[in-house]
Amino acid sequence: MKLLRPMSDKIKPTALGDTQDWDVLWAHASSGDMPAYEQMLSGLARIIRGFVRRRMDVADDQIEDIVQDVLMAVHHKRHTKRTETPCLAWVMGIARHKLLDFQRRAYKSRGRQQQIEHHIHELMVPPSQLADQAKQDLEVVMESLKPCEQDALLSVYVHGLSIKEEASRTGRSASATKVALHRSMSKLKNIWDQRS
Amino acid sequence: MNTDDLIKKLAQDVAMPDLRWAPRLCWAIFGAASLSIMMVWLLLGLNGNIPNLLGDGQFLLKMFWFLFMAGSGFMVLTKSLRPDEAPGWRFHLHGLLFMGMILVGAVDFISRGMLVDDLLGMTWSACPFLVVACSLPVLVASLYAIRVMAPANPGLAGLSAGIMSGGIGAFIYGLHCPELALPFISAWYGLGIIAMAGFGYLAGRYVLHW
Numbered sequence: 001m002k003l004l005r006p007m008s009d010k011i012k013p014t015a016l017g018d019t020q021d022w023d024v025l026w027a028h029a030s031s032g033d034m035p036a037y038e039q040m041l042s043g044l045a046r047i048i049r050g051f052v053r054r055r056m057d058v059a060d061d062q063i064e065d066i067v068q069d070v071l072m073a074v075h076h077k078r079h080t081k082r083t084e085t086p087c088l089a090w091v092m093g094i095a096r097h098k099l100l101d102f103q104r105r106a107y108k109s110r111g112r113q114q115q116i117e118h119h120i121h122e123l124m125v126p127p128s129q130l131a132d133q134a135k136q137d138l139e140v141v142m143e144s145l146k147p148c149e150q151d152a153l154l155s156v157y158v159h160g161l162s163i164k165e166e167a168s169r170t171g172r173s174a175s176a177t178k179v180a181l182h183r184s185m186s187k188l189k190n191i192w193d194q195r196s
Numbered sequence: 197m198n199t200d201d202l203i204k205k206l207a208q209d210v211a212m213p214d215l216r217w218a219p220r221l222c223w224a225i226f227g228a229a230s231l232s233i234m235m236v237w238l239l240l241g242l243n244g245n246i247p248n249l250l251g252d253g254q255f256l257l258k259m260f261w262f263l264f265m266a267g268s269g270f271m272v273l274t275k276s277l278r279p280d281e282a283p284g285w286r287f288h289l290h291g292l293l294f295m296g297m298i299l300v301g302a303v304d305f306i307s308r309g310m311l312v313d314d315l316l317g318m319t320w321s322a323c324p325f326l327v328v329a330c331s332l333p334v335l336v337a338s339l340y341a342i343r344v345m346a347p348a349n350p351g352l353a354g355l356s357a358g359i360m361s362g363g364i365g366a367f368i369y370g371l372h373c374p375e376l377a378l379p380f381i382s383a384w385y386g387l388g389i390i391a392m393a394g395f396g397y398l399a400g401r402y403v404l405h406w
Contacts (some may be wrong), residue, residue: 029210030212032210032211032212033210034207034208034210035207037206037207037210038203038204038207041203041206041207042200042203045199045203064199067199068197068199068202071199071202071203071206072202072206073346073406075206075209077279077345077346077406078212078213079212079213079214079215079216079344080277080278080279080345080346081278081280082278085280089280090278090279090280092280093278093279093280093281093348094279094346096279097279097346097348097406
């Protein structure tokens, strides 16, 4: 029992001394003895802190959050303690409930966190990779065209030559160039329709 | 806030609150049950044949089954309201009573040659809904009444409250309902009570959370 003795000197000595008999303290507190109640709560806080720390591997401020949560529940639910049952068992029941609740919430929010991260990873494809993909797609599609059609398509639609310029560059007639352009476009359209 | 400050603040408020769950719960049940009885009386009408049925075994079995379900729900509920208390073996009462009635209904159904009329009666499609309608006021009121408590397992406490209110609601609806065949009662009243148990569980997890 020595380990459980109050270490802090913040507790003012009462008529009860520094007793650890929670049931005696409870009896005094429930008849309106404020110092006894304070002494009981700060003694219990130490036990609850140890209880939580043994069971959860979290930062100290989170442990303190749980301890305060338990103390508030002890206070707000103090009418649920039966006179015949030991005080510490009742307090530990509350501590266990609050600890479970905390773990459940932590578990849930961790699940949500992972989901969000998963979505972010999906969305965060680097733009260069997207461009590479589009380029690859285009190259695959272009291979199904004849060389003269490829030529016409690239010169007119990609590099921006006029049909006359393209005709004089390749030495073919303007109408033949137009036909090549038209065919290549309709071929591409067919391929595109099949793919999607 | 610093924990020492919190303790000082809590200690200021040392006076014990006067919250007794038993009168609260009993008044809630009484009030809600009265409401349900009024609803059945005004909207559906009471079964005028009941005085003649008081010696009828099927009628008595039906009504006592509901009372026993309500009683087991109440008993388990009152043992699930504190952080250091669990209903233990009592919890199995629900299941035993329920399965017992299902068994009785099934045996009766088979021994009488599986007549569809025994199972469906005249009112099977309305029965579970009306049982639920008669039970819901009791469930809402009793959950509200025990919110001040701190059940170790809010879901199971809610489930017991659901069984209790299902039993009470079934009894109240039984004041109107003309059906007496045991297979009918096991199946359709049973469905209504099961539904209430489910509602109670789901509601308890939220309403009784602390």
